[in-house]
Amino acid sequence: xxxxxxxxxxxxxxxxxxxxxxxxxxxxxxxxxxxxxxxxxxxxxxxxxxxxxxxxxxxxxxxxxxxxxxxxxxxxxxxxxxxxxxxxxxxxxxxxxxxxxxxxxxx
Numbered sequence: 001x002x003x004x005x006x007x008x009x010x011x012x013x014x015x016x017x018x019x020x021x022x023x024x025x026x027x028x029x030x031x032x033x034x035x036x037x038x039x040x041x042x043x044x045x046x047x048x049x050x051x052x053x054x055x056x057x058x059x060x061x062x063x064x065x066x067x068x069x070x071x072x073x074x075x076x077x078x079x080x081x082x083x084x085x086x087x088x089x090x091x092x093x094x095x096x097x098x099x100x101x102x103x104x105x106x107x
Contacts, residue, residue, distance in 0.1 A: 017054030024052040026069045040068040 034048045041064040051057045066072050
């Protein structure tokens with residue numbers, strides 16, 4: 001299982017495989033077949049199989065799967081929660097003049 005300490009040592013492929021294994025475990029714990037999950041998510045069984053085996057799927061598909069598995073709160077917790085901007089960065093942005101790109105004049 002992934003944790004904050006070992007995730008940095010994993011490749012992207014390994015992270016996808018771990019994520020797929022988690023999707024599969026959650027589906028099984030909810031006593032859903034791949035077909036039932038696919039129907040509820042509005043996607044194909046093939047796509048569920050791809051997700052569970054760590055293959056690439058679209059972000060929209062991933063969100064649909066998380067919604068059915070009641071895991072959208074995890075997505076919010078890790079990615080959608082507004083990240084505060086450091087005060088010194090805000091100050092710098094407010095006090096910088098916008099830079100314009102001038103078009104060169106053709107003669």
